[in-house]
Amino acid sequence: MKRSQRLVSLTNFFIENPRVHRNLPYFAEKYNAAKASMSEDLDIIDNMFQLEGIGYLKRVAGSAGGVMFIPESSDDNGISFINDLCKNLEDPARILPGGYLYMSDLLGEPKTIRDIGRIFASRFSNLDIDVVVTVATKGIPLAYAVASFLNVPVVIVRRDPKVTEGSSVSINYVSGSSRKIQTMVLPKRSLKEGSNVCIVDDFMKAGGTINGIVSLLGEFNANVKAIGVLAEADDEEEERVVEDYLSLVKISDVDIKEKQIQVIPGNFVKYF
Amino acid sequence: MKRSQRLVSLTNFFIENPRVHRNLPYFAEKYNAAKASMSEDLDIIDNMFQLEGIGYLKRVAGSAGGVMFIPESSDDNGISFINDLCKNLEDPARILPGGYLYMSDLLGEPKTIRDIGRIFASRFSNLDIDVVVTVATKGIPLAYAVASFLNVPVVIVRRDPKVTEGSSVSINYVSGSSRKIQTMVLPKRSLKEGSNVCIVDDFMKAGGTINGIVSLLGEFNANVKAIGVLAEADDEEEERVVEDYLSLVKISDVDIKEKQIQVIPGNFVKYF
Numbered sequence: 001m002k003r004s005q006r007l008v009s010l011t012n013f014f015i016e017n018p019r020v021h022r023n024l025p026y027f028a029e030k031y032n033a034a035k036a037s038m039s040e041d042l043d044i045i046d047n048m049f050q051l052e053g054i055g056y057l058k059r060v061a062g063s064a065g066g067v068m069f070i071p072e073s074s075d076d077n078g079i080s081f082i083n084d085l086c087k088n089l090e091d092p093a094r095i096l097p098g099g100y101l102y103m104s105d106l107l108g109e110p111k112t113i114r115d116i117g118r119i120f121a122s123r124f125s126n127l128d129i130d131v132v133v134t135v136a137t138k139g140i141p142l143a144y145a146v147a148s149f150l151n152v153p154v155v156i157v158r159r160d161p162k163v164t165e166g167s168s169v170s171i172n173y174v175s176g177s178s179r180k181i182q183t184m185v186l187p188k189r190s191l192k193e194g195s196n197v198c199i200v201d202d203f204m205k206a207g208g209t210i211n212g213i214v215s216l217l218g219e220f221n222a223n224v225k226a227i228g229v230l231a232e233a234d235d236e237e238e239e240r241v242v243e244d245y246l247s248l249v250k251i252s253d254v255d256i257k258e259k260q261i262q263v264i265p266g267n268f269v270k271y272f
Numbered sequence: 273m274k275r276s277q278r279l280v281s282l283t284n285f286f287i288e289n290p291r292v293h294r295n296l297p298y299f300a301e302k303y304n305a306a307k308a309s310m311s312e313d314l315d316i317i318d319n320m321f322q323l324e325g326i327g328y329l330k331r332v333a334g335s336a337g338g339v340m341f342i343p344e345s346s347d348d349n350g351i352s353f354i355n356d357l358c359k360n361l362e363d364p365a366r367i368l369p370g371g372y373l374y375m376s377d378l379l380g381e382p383k384t385i386r387d388i389g390r391i392f393a394s395r396f397s398n399l400d401i402d403v404v405v406t407v408a409t410k411g412i413p414l415a416y417a418v419a420s421f422l423n424v425p426v427v428i429v430r431r432d433p434k435v436t437e438g439s440s441v442s443i444n445y446v447s448g449s450s451r452k453i454q455t456m457v458l459p460k461r462s463l464k465e466g467s468n469v470c471i472v473d474d475f476m477k478a479g480g481t482i483n484g485i486v487s488l489l490g491e492f493n494a495n496v497k498a499i500g501v502l503a504e505a506d507d508e509e510e511e512r513v514v515e516d517y518l519s520l521v522k523i524s525d526v527d528i529k530e531k532q533i534q535v536i537p538g539n540f541v542k543y544f
Binding site for chain 1 (some may be wrong): 383
């Protein structure tokens with residue numbers, strides 16, 4: 001096979017299989033090419049991935065060595081995505097009764113979801129995450145996007161137990177915004193004891209829901225390594241119960257009367 | 273930029289942007305290359321994509337012409353994936369009380385979900401789908417996977433209205449398995465009148481839920497072009513209320529006493 005063909009095949013392999021380790025002989029045999037040629041192919045791909053700001057190839061030398069693709073969003077790509085998101089969310093047509101913001105259209109775009117996933121995954125890249133945890137319903141696509149770049153499974157916390165998931169662990173918690181007692185459930189066999197997890201959700205106000213997930217994960221002795229939310233909103237009546245989190249955008253002000261919304265970059269941008 | 277670099281960049285562009293149309297001058301300018309060279313690049317990529325069984329580049333000649341990537345799963349890839357899935361699902365440890373099957377682990381793997389999405393998207397490729405519709409919760413990741421390959425948005429039907437989605441249309445329907453009256457809700461602004469939709473879900477027994485979605489979509493004058501479910505199960509007590517659907521696998525027998533499950537390829541394989 002020619003180099004030009006190998007480059008297409010390899011690029012596809014890396015993008016579809018992030019964080020999957022392969023050694024050089026594997027590729028050399030697959031493409032019937034010399035190891036030196038394979039090594040040059042990998043250099044070309046690594047350089048281009050970095051130039052495009054989508055990640056890099058992690059190479060390990062030696063007999064147990066090999067290569068894997070680590071997807072990462074460059075700071076430039078991340079900042080420009082977040083700025084666009086802020087502008088998009090400031091559209092007054094998004095204001096709903098009660099001062100809520102309509103975001104379902106954005107959360108329905110697979111491409112947008114994938115971009116958000118890549119940005120979070122970049123930041124969580126070195127945390128040895130075993131599982132991405134989210135709560136039904138709106139956080140689900142975001143969680144899968146993050147998980148796909150980290151090459152780990154997703155576990156979904158539910159508000160109601162389902163017969164198709166077997167025995168479960170449940171907790172009660174107090175919702176921050178409604179101050180109602182709510183329930184959260186996680187099937188017993190869905191999470192191994194002592195897993196490293198990151199929590200991903202679409203929206204956080206006081207943080208009652210996230211706090212509930214953290215408590216539930218405590219029952220599984222999980223280590224919460226990171227918390228990522230797409231949007232956070234100030235809750236003037238309620239003190240925030242979650243301190244250590246990353247948000248891409250912050251809804252700082254919704255003026256229903258004047259039909260104006262102010263959306264600014266979240267605390268995530270501090271890390272660029 | 274050298275051809276080798278262009279091939280990496282182009283391959284990444286096509287995989288990340290399925291069904292996005294670009295004309296040749298766009299690429300020629302981006303890479304500062306002659307149109308003839310670009311055309312050769314596209315030939316190389318098209319050949320490799322077909323060889324790998326992941327789709328093809330659709331070229332349109334003439335002044336309005338250009339190129340887009342149509343992702344498709346080759347029949348070979350599809351059949352081998354479905355056979356592996358059947359074997360995996362026949363693990364007796366999956367049997368839950370009541371004869372249900374535990375599938376949450378599979379549905380939690382982003383890679384598996386993406387493969388399923390690619391297979392369905394191949395079949396729906398020529399149906400001019402505008403939107404993928406699913407119902408919360410388990411169908412959501414599958415719906416996003418299908419939508420990402422079709423480059424269309426996802427709309428999620430809920431069982432309960434949410435304040436963050438504005439005014440909604442709701443219907444009541446009779447669930448096939450529990451014979452209970454249930455509610456389904458779709459926010460008014462989530463779906464344009466007359467859209468072409470495909471419905472994607474994880475599981476179908478008698479089909480009451482799918483039927484409910486179809487009724488709800490009727491309120492939006494949507495055209496249901498296709499229905500895809502990951503797994504179907506025989507319901508001996510209930511006649512099937514949905515006729516025209518595609519299933520990847522069929523759970524044909526669950527013997528709780530003998531701890532045996534039989535899973536066979538679904539009606540999807542007829543189209544290979």
